[in-house]
Amino acid sequence: MVFRYKGVLIEVVEGDITEINVEAIVNPANSKLLMGGGVAGAIKRKGGVEIEKEARRKAPVQIGDAVVTSAGKLPAKWVIHAPTVIRPAGRATIESVSLATKAALRAAEEIGANSIAFPAMGAGIGGLAIKEAVKAMLREIKSHIEGETKLERIILIAWGEKALKEFKSASSELLIHNP
Template sequence: MNQEWRSKIRLRQGDLTGAPVDAIVNAANNDLMLGGGVAGAIRAKGGPSIQAECNAIGRIALGEAAITGAGWLKARHVIHAASMRLGESTSEENLRRSTRNSLKLAAENSLKSIAFPAIGTGIAGFPIERCAQVMLEEVRDHLKQSTTLELVEFVLFDQNSLHIFEKALASMKDS
């Protein structure tokens, strides 16, 4: 069994907006409006250029992803994973597709590192245990293919979320 994909995943507690990676992922709505939660933190710390670029892109389909610059953040890009409509919740299908499309977009842009939050578990109300399973499955499947990504980091807000992701990763099978 090839477990090489595991060596490319890092889990840690911290502030996603300070991650020194090529791209951080925003838990976005499909209108690409940077409101509260992760998106609000990205807007506050990254400056107005990120929302301006989102406005230029406009609305994207649920489950899709879009890439912008990262303004004043350490990362060079923000990938906006549209897992919900503004004011609504995240579905498992939209979480899965937006995670997959974020990874695909990173590889299409020749990025080597990406950092994700636990998408959909804040404002959008998606259960964190299921989020960890779904997102890690998509990352595993992506890393088992040819990709430019050498590091996929999950930067979790609190110790409990980190523990849930660690437990989910430890229990994952190779396929």
């Protein structure tokens, strides 16, 4: 599913964020930047432990802030670590997802990335319903695009068919029925 919003391409795809060819991928982190499970664990397993080591040197990071590391062996250039929870296995909120999404977009601009991929921030280990997480993310993405942006392509990556349906539903509501 592909949308164009204010000249920025927004794609909703099913896949593995560690395999996507973009300049930056987003890790919905914990404030300590420990990369044990979920998306963070996959990034560390496929990209290498050096990503976590580099991130940990910048910890702690508050919700609403983000730090950038190299992407190790991943196809991306950078990993943007944007906390949605304070401690590992903590519970995310719509507010924390909004703040983390905004921080990740701001970090992408600061490093000059023209493409970025987001998983369902705060869903999974964070415990939020996928649709609610994606709606919160899309509200921030739309708000960001309203301003000046270097981003040309934003990819929302769903893990599995059920998640893809939720991503598509939320995206349609916010990008088609409520432009």
